[in-house]
Amino acid sequence: MSASAESSVSSSGNAPLQAQLSIDFVVVGGGIAGLACALALRRVGHNVQVLERASYDGARGSGGVRVPPNLSKIFFHWGLRDALLRTAIVTTKLDFGRYESGENLGQHAWDEQLLKESRGSYLILSHADLYDVLFDAAVARGARVRHGCAVAGISAEGGAVTLAGGEVLRADVVVGADGEHGLARKEEYLFTAFGSGHAIIAYPMTGKIAIQVYAPDDGRAGHFGDEPCVDLSGIADGIGEIFKPAIACARKAIGPIPIKDHTDLEDWVSEDGALVLIGEAAHPFPPSTIQGTAMAVEDGAVLAKLFSHLSCPRQIRSFLHAFQELRQARVRAVRAGELQATFFMTADGPDALIRDAAMRAKAAAGRNVLDADAAKHGAEEEAVRGAAEAAAAAAAKWEEYRIVFGYDCEDEADDWWVQWGLLGERAREGTSEASDSEEGAGSGSGARRAPAPRIDFASAMTSVQVVEHSSSS
Structure with a gap:
């Protein structure tokens, strides 16, 4: 365990609401999304086991991660500010240039009022450092994380997860966080250079610089998790002389990873059991976007917030469907914006x-x-x-x-509970009391008690439709 574990616990000043009923979750996938989900669920009192097929070092990954304010505020609320700022760099501005010539096109400084309203900071750090912080915090909270643990099959109906070695694990809820191809499905700045069909994004990490290159599709299809095998010099054709030394010094990269506008999954919740998808398994984002990691962590935060109100088993499916309703509209709108930014x-x-x-x-x-x-x-x-x-x-x-950064996913989950969850519970309690009264009044005449109607929180919610406008480069 790294040194961040102690501060991950000691700096968590916000005591979250604890669920009245504690249940078992199995999270398939121990990347950033899976660890964040596990940490969030442990914070509200649920039992969590995380299964990750890669080794610890393999799961830590490589490259950099941009942590926008809507994501950093979640981490800060979870008590991770000190652990993150130990290795992260706080950005204050964006610099823009031309890809082919290196000409400076200007800069944009982060609006202090925007950051104040968002209650977060724009951070950049390595993927490995972020992984360490979340792993240490999740384990310190009591989550069990198993690396080198391959999953062979998932049965949503029985809440069963079968491992490659034959072991079968059972849970009240199975969370699929194993990515797009899984079984479940300091004062610094960022630099961006625009080109004709090309672009680069560069930002400092601790002792390193992360470089992401956008180029026309050449038919190759890499995936995150692949071994680095691509020379950037072979992709960054036509790049300006000022950038060539950095490209020449870069180690081999993962990719090329195609940018796709994925067809949305209509359902993130299995109809025949308590299986829910989060992160890339539910909504793959284009590679190297600002909000891909943020949306995955927001998923875990919302799921945990909803399940902090769990008091009886019948609420499980309603909470899962509420999660889907809350997250789908948000993710679709943000992803459409990220694609437009790429164009x-x-x-x-x-x-x-x-x-x-x-x-x-x-x-x-x-x-x-x-x-x-x-x-x-x-x-x-x-x-x-x-x-x-x-x-x-x-x-x-x-x-x-400004709107995306200012969004508070945990507040949205709490709003759902106040507006819909409590309403449903009170309606159920009122129906139950009325039935008890009728049974007492008619007991002498042989009257039978009518069963209380089931209340489906999911169907009671207003459905939000988001219309995406397609763009082409």
């Missing part, structure tokens, strides 16, 4: 010229290149309609970030 970075032809002209003009005026106020003055100063439109689009994207 924005890799724009080609006239779209790229308009984008770059707008950013240059705002940088020359000393403004943040994605600032909404800059967009309002863009047409007057640049006298270029297309540039003003591009500025407005960039400003709209920045406002979208």
Whole structure:
């Protein structure tokens, strides 16, 4: 266990509500999503066992992770601030440049008010460091994490998980967190360079620099977890001279990983048993996006918040369906924005010229290149309609970030309980009391007590539909 374990426990000043009924969860997949889910469930008093097929070192992974404010605030609330800040770097701005030439297109400083409202920080750290923090915290809370533990099959109906060696584990709820291809399904800055069909994102980690390269699809299809085997110099064709030394010094990379707009799963909850999908198993995100890791951790936080109110077994399925209702709309909207951001970075032809002209003009005026106020003055100063439109689009994207960063997933789960969960419970209690009264009044005449109707929280909820507009690069 690393040194972060002690602070993970001692710094957790927020005592969460404990479930009246403690049940057993088996989490299939011990990556970031699985560990975060396990930690969240242990915080509210449930029993959790995590199964990860890779070794500990293999599961730690490589590369960097961006932790936006909507994610860091969850970790801070869980008492992990000190452990994270021991290795993470706090970013204060974004720098933008041209991929082919290295020309500086300007920068955008994080809005202090935005960060204050979000109650989080924008952090960058290595995947391995984040894994260590979550593993230590989950284990310290009492979760059992088994590495080198391959799962051969899952039976949703019986809540049974069969391991490769034949061992069968049973749980009240099985959580699939094994990814897209699984059985269940300090003051620093970020730098981004835009190109024609290409882009790079670079940011510092402790003693290292993470580099992510976007390039046209060449037909190869790598996956996270593969052994690094790709030379960046073979992908980053046409890159500017200023960037070539960094590319030449980079170790081999994983990939190339295709960017896909996946077909949404209609159901994340099994109809024949207590199996629920979270993270990449439920909603794969494009690789190297800002919010992919955040959405997976939000899943675990919401699931645990709902199950902190568990008091009887009949609530299990209602809570699982409530989780699906709460998360699907949020994830679909955020993922659509992430895809649009990828198209924005890799724009080609006239779209790229308009984008770059707008950013240059705002940088020359000393403004943040994605600032909404800059967009309002863009047409007057640049006298270029297309540039003003591009500025407005960039400003709209920045406002979208404000909304995404400010979202509090745990508050949303609590709101569901107050608006729907308690309502259902009180309705059930009222029905039960009325039935008891009728039975007492009619007992002398041989009247039989009518069964109390079952209340389905999931069907009582308002369904939210999100319409995604397709984009093309």
